[in-house]
Amino acid sequence: MGEAKRRRTLVAPQLSKMVSTEIGESHCPFCGHVLQLATSLHGSTPAPGCVAICYSCANPLVFEDSMRMRAMTPTEFAALPDAALATVHGYQQRVRQRDRRRLADG
Numbered sequence: 001m002g003e004a005k006r007r008r009t010l011v012a013p014q015l016s017k018m019v020s021t022e023i024g025e026s027h028c029p030f031c032g033h034v035l036q037l038a039t040s041l042h043g044s045t046p047a048p049g050c051v052a053i054c055y056s057c058a059n060p061l062v063f064e065d066s067m068r069m070r071a072m073t074p075t076e077f078a079a080l081p082d083a084a085l086a087t088v089h090g091y092q093q094r095v096r097q098r099d100r101r102r103l104a105d106g
């Protein structure tokens, strides 16, 4: 079994509570990536005001009332409670690990 395949196998059980919700079409204000799904690794669904991470660039976003995504402001980021900040960093780390795996896998 290749290293990349083994790593994916080890990660899979942690994703058992993964839930994806269709959110219409929105563009990441940082990288322009088209966002159509919001995925939670902990079984929650998005609502206005919820924090999200761009699947492409890992920058922090916020759901507007219309459920479109906007950039999180530096003030909002600074005001995140420690637990929320830890969650944001965890999701950003997952996106960056995925990018590293893609580079390593060629």
Ligand SMILES: [Zn+2]
Residues within 6 Å of the ligand: 028, 029, 030, 031, 032, 033, 054, 055, 056, 057, 058, 059
């Ligand atoms: Zn982005």
